[in-house]
Amino acid sequence: MSSFFNRMRSGAGTSSPSAGSSPAKKDPNALQITPLEKYLLDLPLGPSRDNGSDKFWGLENFGNTCYCNSILQCLYYSVPFREQVINYPKRSPLESVTTTSTGQARIDPDAVILPPNHPSLTPTKLMKQQPVQNSARNPGGPPPTPKPEDKEHPDFKKRVAQARGPTLSMGNDNAAAYGMPESLFTSLKDIFEALLAHKSNVGVVSPTKFLEVLRRENEMFRSAMHQDAHEFLNLLLNEVVANVEVHSKRLEEEKGTNGHAEKTGFEKALASAMTKTTSSTTGWVHELFEGTLTSETKCLTCENVSQRDEAFLDLSVDLDEHSSVTACLRKFSAEEMLCERNKFHCDRCGGLQEAEKRMKIKRLPRILALHLKRFKYTEDLQRLQKLFHRVVYPYHLRLFNTTDDAEDPDRLYELYAVVVHIGGGPYHGHYISIVKTEERGWLLFDDEMVEPVDKSYVQNFFGDRPGLACAYVLFYQETTLEAVKREQDAESLAAAAKAVVEIPKEPVGLGLKTNGFMNGIQHVKSAVTPTSDEDTNGYASLDKAVTEPPQPIKLSTSPSEVTALPQVPSRTPNEDIKSKKERLKEEKERKAVAKITGRQEEKAERERLKSLEVKRKEGMKKADADTKAAIQASKASKAEEDQRVAAESGNKDGVSTPVPIPTGGLSRFKSSSKSFRKSKLFGGSRESSKDEPFAEENGAEATTPTDKSRNRFSSLRKKTSNMML
Amino acid sequence: MFVLPPPPRYPITQTTASPSGQTNGQTVLEMSNVLTHPSGPEFQLSVGEGTYILQDNLHLATPPPHPQDAPTVNPNPLATAPIPPKAGIKLTICITSPRKSSLQLYRVNTSTSTGSNLGTYSIKESENESRSSNETNNNGAMTQLPSSNASGRTPVFGEDNILLTPVAGKEGVKRKKPKTNLVKSNSQFISRVIPHDSLNKRLQEHNPEGMFVFANIDRAYQWLDLSSPTPARAQPLMKILFAKAHMLCHDINSLTKGPNHIDVIMGASTGDIVWFEAYSQKYVRVNKNNIISTSAVSQIRWLPGSENLFLAAHMDGSLIVYDKERDDAAFIPESNGAPTLSQNPFDPDLKPLHINKSVNSKNQKANPVASWKISNHRITDFGFSPDSRHLAVVSEDGSLRIINYLKEQLTDLYPSYYGAFNCVCWSPNGKYILTGGQDDLVSIWSLAERRIVARCPGHHSWVTAVAFDPRRCDNRNYRFGSVGEDRRLLLWDFNVGMLRRPKAASIRNRASISSNIPVGRNRTESQATNRFRSNSSLDDDGVDANEFVEHEVESRTVTAELPPVMSKAIDEHPLSWVGFEEECIITACVEGHVRVWKRPQDCLSP
Numbered sequence A: 001m002s003s004f005f006n007r008m009r010s011g012a013g014t015s016s017p018s019a020g021s022s023p024a025k026k027d028p029n030a031l032q033i034t035p036l037e038k039y040l041l042d043l044p045l046g047p048s049r050d051n052g053s054d055k056f057w058g059l060e061n062f063g064n065t066c067y068c069n070s071i072l073q074c075l076y077y078s079v080p081f082r083e084q085v086i087n088y089p090k091r092s093p094l095e096s097v098t099t100t101s102t103g104q105a106r107i108d109p110d111a112v113i114l115p116p117n118h119p120s121l122t123p124t125k126l127m128k129q130q131p132v133q134n135s136a137r138n139p140g141g142p143p144p145t146p147k148p149e150d151k152e153h154p155d156f157k158k159r160v161a162q163a164r165g166p167t168l169s170m171g172n173d174n175a176a177a178y179g180m181p182e183s184l185f186t187s188l189k190d191i192f193e194a195l196l197a198h199k200s201n202v203g204v205v206s207p208t209k210f211l212e213v214l215r216r217e218n219e220m221f222r223s224a225m226h227q228d229a230h231e232f233l234n235l236l237l238n239e240v241v242a243n244v245e246v247h248s249k250r251l252e253e254e255k256g257t258n259g260h261a262e263k264t265g266f267e268k269a270l271a272s273a274m275t276k277t278t279s280s281t282t283g284w285v286h287e288l289f290e291g292t293l294t295s296e297t298k299c300l301t302c303e304n305v306s307q308r309d310e311a312f313l314d315l316s317v318d319l320d321e322h323s324s325v326t327a328c329l330r331k332f333s334a335e336e337m338l339c340e341r342n343k344f345h346c347d348r349c350g351g352l353q354e355a356e357k358r359m360k361i362k363r364l365p366r367i368l369a370l371h372l373k374r375f376k377y378t379e380d381l382q383r384l385q386k387l388f389h390r391v392v393y394p395y396h397l398r399l400f401n402t403t404d405d406a407e408d409p410d411r412l413y414e415l416y417a418v419v420v421h422i423g424g425g426p427y428h429g430h431y432i433s434i435v436k437t438e439e440r441g442w443l444l445f446d447d448e449m450v451e452p453v454d455k456s457y458v459q460n461f462f463g464d465r466p467g468l469a470c471a472y473v474l475f476y477q478e479t480t481l482e483a484v485k486r487e488q489d490a491e492s493l494a495a496a497a498k499a500v501v502e503i504p505k506e507p508v509g510l511g512l513k514t515n516g517f518m519n520g521i522q523h524v525k526s527a528v529t530p531t532s533d534e535d536t537n538g539y540a541s542l543d544k545a546v547t548e549p550p551q552p553i554k555l556s557t558s559p560s561e562v563t564a565l566p567q568v569p570s571r572t573p574n575e576d577i578k579s580k581k582e583r584l585k586e587e588k589e590r591k592a593v594a595k596i597t598g599r600q601e602e603k604a605e606r607e608r609l610k611s612l613e614v615k616r617k618e619g620m621k622k623a624d625a626d627t628k629a630a631i632q633a634s635k636a637s638k639a640e641e642d643q644r645v646a647a648e649s650g651n652k653d654g655v656s657t658p659v660p661i662p663t664g665g666l667s668r669f670k671s672s673s674k675s676f677r678k679s680k681l682f683g684g685s686r687e688s689s690k691d692e693p694f695a696e697e698n699g700a701e702a703t704t705p706t707d708k709s710r711n712r713f714s715s716l717r718k719k720t721s722n723m724m725l
Numbered sequence B: 001m002f003v004l005p006p007p008p009r010y011p012i013t014q015t016t017a018s019p020s021g022q023t024n025g026q027t028v029l030e031m032s033n034v035l036t037h038p039s040g041p042e043f044q045l046s047v048g049e050g051t052y053i054l055q056d057n058l059h060l061a062t063p064p065p066h067p068q069d070a071p072t073v074n075p076n077p078l079a080t081a082p083i084p085p086k087a088g089i090k091l092t093i094c095i096t097s098p099r100k101s102s103l104q105l106y107r108v109n110t111s112t113s114t115g116s117n118l119g120t121y122s123i124k125e126s127e128n129e130s131r132s133s134n135e136t137n138n139n140g141a142m143t144q145l146p147s148s149n150a151s152g153r154t155p156v157f158g159e160d161n162i163l164l165t166p167v168a169g170k171e172g173v174k175r176k177k178p179k180t181n182l183v184k185s186n187s188q189f190i191s192r193v194i195p196h197d198s199l200n201k202r203l204q205e206h207n208p209e210g211m212f213v214f215a216n217i218d219r220a221y222q223w224l225d226l227s228s229p230t231p232a233r234a235q236p237l238m239k240i241l242f243a244k245a246h247m248l249c250h251d252i253n254s255l256t257k258g259p260n261h262i263d264v265i266m267g268a269s270t271g272d273i274v275w276f277e278a279y280s281q282k283y284v285r286v287n288k289n290n291i292i293s294t295s296a297v298s299q300i301r302w303l304p305g306s307e308n309l310f311l312a313a314h315m316d317g318s319l320i321v322y323d324k325e326r327d328d329a330a331f332i333p334e335s336n337g338a339p340t341l342s343q344n345p346f347d348p349d350l351k352p353l354h355i356n357k358s359v360n361s362k363n364q365k366a367n368p369v370a371s372w373k374i375s376n377h378r379i380t381d382f383g384f385s386p387d388s389r390h391l392a393v394v395s396e397d398g399s400l401r402i403i404n405y406l407k408e409q410l411t412d413l414y415p416s417y418y419g420a421f422n423c424v425c426w427s428p429n430g431k432y433i434l435t436g437g438q439d440d441l442v443s444i445w446s447l448a449e450r451r452i453v454a455r456c457p458g459h460h461s462w463v464t465a466v467a468f469d470p471r472r473c474d475n476r477n478y479r480f481g482s483v484g485e486d487r488r489l490l491l492w493d494f495n496v497g498m499l500r501r502p503k504a505a506s507i508r509n510r511a512s513i514s515s516n517i518p519v520g521r522n523r524t525e526s527q528a529t530n531r532f533r534s535n536s537s538l539d540d541d542g543v544d545a546n547e548f549v550e551h552e553v554e555s556r557t558v559t560a561e562l563p564p565v566m567s568k569a570i571d572e573h574p575l576s577w578v579g580f581e582e583e584c585i586i587t588a589c590v591e592g593h594v595r596v597w598k599r600p601q602d603c604l605s606p
Helices: A002-014 A017-021 A028-032 A035-042 A066-076 A079-087 A093-107 A123-136 A148-152 A154-164 A184-197 A208-217 A229-260 A265-281 A284-289 A325-332 A455-460 A481-502 A517-532 A536-547 A552-564 A573-653 A664-675 A694-698 A705-724 B019-025 B098-109 B120-136 B199-205 B505-511 B535-541
Strands: A056-059 A167-169 A202-206 A291-299 A305-312 A315-317 A336-338 A344-346 A351-353 A355-363 A367-372 A375-378 A383-386 A412-422 A430-437 A441-446 A449-452 A469-479 B034-036 B044-047 B050-059 B091-094 B190-195 B212-217 B220-225 B238-242 B247-252 B263-268 B273-277 B282-286 B297-302 B309-314 B318-323 B354-357 B370-373 B379-384 B390-395 B399-404 B409-415 B421-426 B432-437 B441-446 B451-457 B463-468 B477-484 B488-495 B566-569 B575-580 B584-589 B593-598
Touching: A035 A202, A035 A449, A056 A066, A056 A154, A056 A441, A056 A449, A066 A079, A066 A184, A066 A208, A066 A229, A066 A412, A066 A430, A066 A441, A066 A469, A079 A184, A079 A284, A154 A202, A154 A441, A154 A449, A184 A202, A184 A208, A184 A229, A229 A284, A229 A367, A229 A412, A229 A469, A284 A367, A291 A344, A315 A325, A325 A367, A344 A355, A412 A481, A430 A455, A441 A455, B044 B488, B044 B566, B050 B584, B091 B247, B091 B575, B091 B584, B212 B247, B263 B297, B297 B379, B309 B379, B318 B379, B390 B421, B390 B432, B399 B421, B399 B432, B432 B463, B432 B477, B441 B463, B441 B488, B451 B488, B477 B575, B488 B575
Parallel strands: A056 A202, A167 A202, A315 A367, B247 B297, B379 B421, B421 B463, B463 B575
Antiparallel strands: A291 A305, A291 A355, A336 A355, A344 A351, A367 A469, A375 A383, A412 A430, A412 A469, A430 A441, A441 A449, B034 B050, B044 B050, B050 B593, B091 B212, B190 B238, B212 B220, B220 B238, B247 B263, B263 B273, B273 B282, B297 B309, B309 B318, B318 B370, B354 B370, B379 B390, B390 B399, B399 B409, B421 B432, B432 B441, B441 B451, B463 B477, B477 B488, B488 B566, B575 B584, B584 B593
């Protein structure tokens, strides 16, 4: 695409003398590399994970469907949720063997419908030919001379992501394969499984089927209007609960009938195995997101205290200007007077009475979804208005508003996903999500675009910065202090490794051959390139050396590092060949990237040098008045040189620790999933917002699915009416 | 995608800027500070001892952006470009009269203090002693550990390393001044210096007992005299505008300050450090061109009892001791005095406190004097204990570290309830440490008992600054204040005897999961409440007190809670600083409002 050429040209224009030393072969397509891909190349993922944690896909926006995209990304990286969606319905071992083949066929490649601009190819072929295709598709590309700042524009990045692909169009449904009727759950499962099965780590999913089902079954999401992401989350969780319950109930019934029917012993065992597993897993949405609130109401007439438990899937908290999430939660549980139009019906006094009410958390959820009520109805304007209150949220959280008998009241939560609303009001705007992934830290998901971000980026959405972007839904998951410590240590190590890289910052004329950073990049590169064809590990270290240029240490230690990575033995030869091809292709890209990054580095170095020189000249001019300063500067540069020399001699010794990939989140959940509590199968698991009319709480907690769904819908309707009032 | 343009960050000064201001690159006119005296019940603080009344509301002008550094307001709210570190306004108060400053410290401990621990004068005397003894005894000094000195005088960091002894003759009445003249300098680092028109007159008229205030706001640094008469009070004695750097922290040297000399040290967002002598208007840059550390300085303080040494906390998690007199040199981590070949990344398992350069290093030709790495997380604040033996360091990873900095040993690591710590301070007698953090709590920690004493809920958002009120503290009762992002000032009264733990102490051991049950440093401490944690108590404990203990989080159900005695929203913006002076409480907010709250009349002592 022309813009890419443009970028390249500008890069080549400014990088002058040492550009000649860079290899002449140029691969323009590699210029298209997105920040995410660069990031992934920086630290190769190693063997692919079979749990989907190494997939970083964008989601296509079909006109204001960002509410859906942002929530889906948050849910995908809710590790236990993703695992459960993928594992449900559970299958017996035999069945799972057969489904691996059918499952593969189900999703990949048959179900993958590539958009017209993509040739329908097997993944391998696709990977190989895609660059050619992309470069050939120039006419459809962006305008010929885009301004340089356009590259930073999200729309541009999204186009790049879309163009790069691969694109996975989820237009079919495989509900039958799961033995379930088509529902939001099955189409969600389709998306998750398709991502899991796909070879590529990055790409764009078009959740067409999912949206189709959503719109077919829910009137309020039918229009192409801007929707509330929190309402969508609530609806989705409730739908998933309902779908799973209906399914498990049907299985239960089947088992009842089958049990009496004539069956082979094996089939019986199979059936029992199925029901056993399903019965223990149906409540998993409850177990993850559901907590229990206790509302204590004290009748001020008879002093009688009545308690009522109710389940919640997320907490909606009112906001105050200049407050914290902690304070909002405290306020949520603060005492409230029920009086005037909002009196309490006391069973003892038998009538509407004034009462004091407070809500506390009795059972803490494993995943705490916090909805910040930024959209508030204002009387004056007769409509909802967005609150731009500054509400700060910490990376970790404990709940103060627990009941005295709550189990584990000091449970530690960590922030792992934030849904951000950008815009001036509730009826328009944009949603994005920032999610902490197990493999790759914090990523920004903006529809098709996925970009790595710094941890500190997460706290940019308190609501007080320009740009109208505010955190809207916060996802906290349970963790332990040990896990946090481990993670911090890992972060420390990563930062230290980075710091080591960055220490020799000032360019100084160096006599050292390999480690001069100005030419070191090419040096490293050329040294590795020949070997990389035979040695598949070689390029991995090359990436590292190239994308984090001043790190020759990595190169020297990389072989051991690579072997130290966990190996996945289960690879068919065929796959190996494929992946080899992939690798070769990727490698090409990487080389090109290396070239660019190398050039950029050089450019930066040169600029720095230049500015230093300018500074020095100024110093000389100033020398009449201040000769000492100049002497100092030269002293300093000498000292820098010394440091560099020492640093590099240190580097040569190759003392560096490979950066471990933090897997804390995953392992944590795996271990803790053993301690799953039995679900109580609450009835209407509704969104319990505090401003619900109190009378609503008297709604019976029904256990039959039909009742449940009625409850749910009524609560939803109620909520919307609340919103629209 | 719908994005509205961002609201302007600064009041529109560009329109008022006259074109005449375009000479030598300065385009925008400086705005001046505004002093108001609002009154009414919302500008009063009612506490048990009486009512504090807002006396001065001084709004420090936010300087316009540097002309060459035009505000790059990115309209994209999702821009991933890193945002440079910023800090709200912090104040450094300086009363040049020595009598006043020592009184400020002594009053607290009238009954028990021997005086030698806290007074600045005695520190100076003892320092002179040690210097002379070092000069006569060259050999043994190097190997000796600093705190092994006889009790009765405050040890000074680095005094046992003869290489760190200042050159004789430089001490005394004639203080050494920095080299470069601020006003005449044409450094790119400093954009502009604006001294007050009648600076000399104002300095001559300055009451030595009056308050000088140094304040950072955005890229400006102001030197104010809060004891000036009203019209002039608002205007700074001197305003320094930096080009790129934002000063994030600063401190004055209480040892060298005097009627003609104030040593100010400042740390900048760019990692630069400036030593500035206010009266001579001269300065020297340390860590110039980031030769020693590239990371921003989040807190900086002069080492107690030292004329030249100061400690800077960099945001990469390192604590570095610099000497204002020494030249900088590129820093290579060393071990046992010799440069190490390995560029060791910080290994958390290796050592709780990673010494990249010891104070006892034989290589003391240039800065840094010492360099420690505590983690790779941003250090947010630190404070020296009044007995000049311990250092409390808080950081973004939610940990409070107690470091015996004389021995360069980390002794305790406490976790926050959750979230980062933002601030820390010591009680006037050094027994307690206060922290404030992102858990909206002020926490009280006991140094001697090595445990959390109480958690103080009451803020509605993160706590940004904590301070004791030394005039309302004795050895049993403590008054402290805290300010937060919730714009609130909270005052707390804390009495050791009155604190109740929610349940029996036996549960406490169960609640802390670790086998590392914190052991009291000095078990008798709780009974002997009036005894100082000082030289002798540390010697009693011997090695045990210096063993590193990583403490566990205590459950909410077993930790005492303390309610505030006063809570009030006192500003429209998040607050960033609080301090207690003899006649007032001073608060500062992130947008530049410095508020002086006059103490109630007739009841200065508790």
